[in-house]
Amino acid sequence: MSHSDIESIDETIINWEQALSQYETVMCSGTETMQIKAMTKLARLSKHAPEGLLVRIIPHLIENLDDYHSVNSDCSLQKASAYCLKCIACRGDGGLAKEIGRLDGANPLLWWLSHSNGEFQVVLIKCLLVLVTFCNSSRAVVAGNEGVEIIISLLNSYTDDVRLYLLEILSALALLRDVRRALTRLGSLKFLVEAASCGSMVSRERACQAIGLLGVPRRARRTLVELGVIPVLVDCLRDGDHIMKLVAGNALGVISAHIDYSRLVGQSGVISLYAELLQGPDPSGKEIAEDVFCILAVAEENAVEITRHLVRILREGDDESKASAADVLWDLASYKHATSMVRESGVIPILVERLESENEEIKQNVSGACAQLSYDEADRMALAEAGAIPILIEMMLHDELEEVRDNAAEALVNFAEDPLYCDRVSDAISVPSFRDMQNRLLHIRASNEHMARSLRRMTDWQLTWNPDLV
Template sequence: MECPPPVRREDGEIDWAEAARKYLDVVSSGHEGAAVRATLEVKRMASHAPDPAVRLAVWALVGLLDRSPPPRLQAAASQALCSVVRVDGGKFADEIVDAGFLPVAQRLLPESEEVPQRILLRCLSCILSFHATSRVVFARGGGAEVILDLFQGCSGATKRHLVEILSALALVREVRRLILADGKVEYLVEAISFGNLVSRTRAAQSAGLLGASTNGRSSLVEMGAPLALVGLMRDGDSSAKLVAANALGIVSSIGHHLPLIHQSGAIPLYAELLKENPPLAKDIVEDVFCILVSIRDNTGAVLENLAGILTGQDDLAISSAVDVLLALAEYKSIITFLKSSGVITVLVDLLQNRNHDVVEKVTGVVAQLSYEECIREGLMEAGAIPILLDLLHGRLEDLTEFAAAEALINFSEDPSCREYAPMLQRVPELSAFRDHLFHFRISQGHLIQSARRRIEQRLNSQ
């Protein structure tokens, strides 16, 4: 039996209603070869047919699969559906799900031969990507178990589709619990490294969610998730890097897992994120670096990478790095590393930056650090005092001048700064500010806490 050509009207246009009727006749005829050829014709014309004809074809194709057709016909029907679901960014995905594709696919997959199974998986992957709610339906209907069972012994081509499907399903909480309970976290880790970039990013997001629990975190580390996430940070686009960086922070930054971030080479990659400039990148880097400096071996690497950004030409990246450094200044563990990392010299150079935002932030960091004796020595050696004096203009009306005055007062109280003490004592702005700072310290009971943040709060509330 031959596959009939499309029916055309007198005006040369295809009569889609008649074509659909003839397709149904061919599929119902029981002639496998003609049905395969007709189904592949549906695949070819999927992007050209009007919506009503495509919807009719969807129901016919799902119905054909539901009858457990021979392998060639199953493969052809799956290919046709895959073409349909990709039309206009998945606008027919709802129709395919409504036609009952998900339970049909779930039933066919375990019993299918390799080639039709792979094509069916590709179709399922497309639907789960375009149709988010179908992930929950398929997962809760037992589909997740079917997919996990298919991993064992599958070929490389099939595994690609499996990891892409798993990355979509793992966004569902019940699937993550199943993966952990069945000891199949390794498949989720594979999904971070294998597949298209969108799928790998989804898998990284799922790993971050799974890593929120102690058991999940331990299993992910055991299966090599940190290295997989570092790979995505290195190779991914801006969005993928952020997701992977956040997940790595969750998975590796607690307890005995913390050294993995340094060991996996992730610290320079976190620093590079600051050059991407979105606020979320800065928040992620700040959180991770503040945790990292709790371990001595990490501190030097963190500060050296920040120094590398501070010596660059990108003012937005410099500003972000200064914000991170200000957060780190709260931690005593960084003090002994500041001089050896070169950060102090860089900060003094940045006090003369042409960007007001950068100068304001750097002055705040210098004020914060000036409470430490060994840091004052380094700042003085780098020539900070004359530059800080130049930042005073007599009014103390902005945060830069407040911070500069605060740092200079700390220098004036340091016996090791004797050569500058007489000059600092004669600066009128410092005399007025000294009393304010003294009373603030007494009232708050924090003799070494920077006043800058309190002043900033007061100014912002006006």
């Protein structure tokens, strides 16, 4: 079969079985030049060919790459095979890439990657990128055969567009824990930070996800911050698509889990971006924003800005956003440095107004925030002045939700213990739910006091027993 016969195949009206037979004939008995031209034609036709036919061809292409004896030649046959594999792997939703991975196609690609250069190396990089993007087993093969070291070595050599392909390979590999450990061990986390800042959106999302997983250990978190990860993640949260905003927002929350980094994150202008997530339609975004706000608010300067956004959302947001804002305020009300700023923000009258919301989640979270605020004398006064007491009594007696009734009862117990307000809650004192909550709080306080005494005794004993601690 001549090359002209192959070129004469009409891509729109093709007998694919006949075409496969012609291809196999050329690959078995044709010259190397004919074989290369046949594979080039196959690569062009691969976007039209039936997947079943391509599955039958894949083993032959991998077999060509398994011929390592050609390393001293120009490797034209292997280059054509790699290019053809890349075109086939790009077909569809990744099913053919997974088939190549199942047949261990990543292994010869990786071998040739470390024994090639120039145009052949670029073809191998592109092919490998498709495999690790779609195929978990290919990622494992690359990671388990010094692939991380090979990619890092190439990253130190390339500065052009090929570098983006390498960074995308790295971001896919970094989803594996062993690869993240290797990057940390090799001092190469800078490449992962770079991968989060450029390339395709999917690749940047993977890099952000890996950064979030890496940021849990304190040492790695410090290294990432020193490498400039905070502004990179902020850019992803600001400019990314919906998924990237979630992934980057979560990763920033992990990085923020240290008071010094919490301040840095807060200073980056990110709080308004989390407020947007809190007001967005995605429940996952709301959950991430709630968690990160609670982390960032540990730094007092962050708590001021966060509270301002929460007040605005409680005034203007939809029901879901109001419920989320109240949930964060419920947590912030337990922070010693935040109680005064919550009160001074003017949010307490808004919370009291929201107690009468028809939305159950809003009532639940707002009543919880009021219960927490009621532990502070000045906040109790602000709640009373805003008219909270009769509303709380009504909620404790008649609300359908048990948690709302419990929250209201908890707040009323604190009012009852305050001489200024005990007369105003006298009608509630005889109610069984009030008594139950009062006894529950007494047990909790007694348990906490006992634990505190035990900790003090243990500390004294340790200091006495261990001379190294004295």
